[in-house]
Amino acid sequence: MAKRIIITIDGWSSCGKSTLAKQLAKELGYTYIDSGAMYRAITLYFLRNRIDWTDDMEVKNALNEIHLHFEPNNKFGESEIFLNDENVEYLIRDLIIADKVSDIAAIASVRTFAVTQQQKMGHNKAIVMDGRDIGTTVFPSAELKIFMTADIATRVERRFKEMFEKNPNVVLEDVKHNLEMRDYIDSHREVSPLKKAEDAIVLDNTNIDMDQQLKIALDLVKQPIH
Numbered sequence: 001m002a003k004r005i006i007i008t009i010d011g012w013s014s015c016g017k018s019t020l021a022k023q024l025a026k027e028l029g030y031t032y033i034d035s036g037a038m039y040r041a042i043t044l045y046f047l048r049n050r051i052d053w054t055d056d057m058e059v060k061n062a063l064n065e066i067h068l069h070f071e072p073n074n075k076f077g078e079s080e081i082f083l084n085d086e087n088v089e090y091l092i093r094d095l096i097i098a099d100k101v102s103d104i105a106a107i108a109s110v111r112t113f114a115v116t117q118q119q120k121m122g123h124n125k126a127i128v129m130d131g132r133d134i135g136t137t138v139f140p141s142a143e144l145k146i147f148m149t150a151d152i153a154t155r156v157e158r159r160f161k162e163m164f165e166k167n168p169n170v171v172l173e174d175v176k177h178n179l180e181m182r183d184y185i186d187s188h189r190e191v192s193p194l195k196k197a198e199d200a201i202v203l204d205n206t207n208i209d210m211d212q213q214l215k216i217a218l219d220l221v222k223q224p225i226h
């Protein structure tokens with residue numbers, strides 16, 4: 001039996017990290033964890049409960065009230081996130097959440113809360129996790145680290161199409177602004193900013209399709225570097 005490994009996929013917003021992570025998990029029979037969903041669910045809780053996230057104590061008290069877990073969706077087999085036992089998988093994809101999530105994900109206590117849980121999920125290996133700091137902070141010793149990128153116009157177009165299917169009122173300029181803003185905040189924050197781990201392999205998918213990117217990643221999994 002092939003050795004069970006940890007695969008990390010980091011990169012800019014909307015460059016296809018979750019698509020590749022899901023493809024890989026399916027092919028390898030691994031568990032896929034969307035770490036961004038955790039930051040989004042925390043953001044939803046903060047917005048709903050009007051938490052002042054500039055106040056450290058208020059943030060710490062709020063985090064004590066938050067329980068997050070993932071469950072596989074019966075129809076598609078993909079995992080969905082639950083916030084205090086409520087399935088919030090679809091709610092957290094809204095632009096209202098995307099607008100605030102980078103600010104909240106930059107708070108040190110929020111990151112400690114999420115990273116501790118993410119590390120526990122990797123105890124048995126056989127996991128593909130995507131995010132911004134998975135190869136650098138969450139699993140610095142992961143056997144395979146991929147850093148994904150794609151040019152900004154391609155990313156905006158992909159995210160716009162995805163959002164337009166759910167909400168035809170979405171505006172292209174708003175999507176572009178949101179992506180640029182998140183890229184900036186995510187890569188400039190003090191705690192665990194988005195950056196390529198030294199030993200990560202760059203995968204630019206601007207000009208390749210989903211099958212090609214899967215093939216490249218599967219070849220990396222097969223390489224005897226782990």
Ligand code: DC
Binds near residue numbers: 014037186
């Ligand atoms: O992957 P995503 O777009 O769902 O992530 C939402 C936000 O969460 C993203 O703008 C940055 C933050 N994030 C993070 O800081 N660290 C991670 N490991 C994953 C996401």
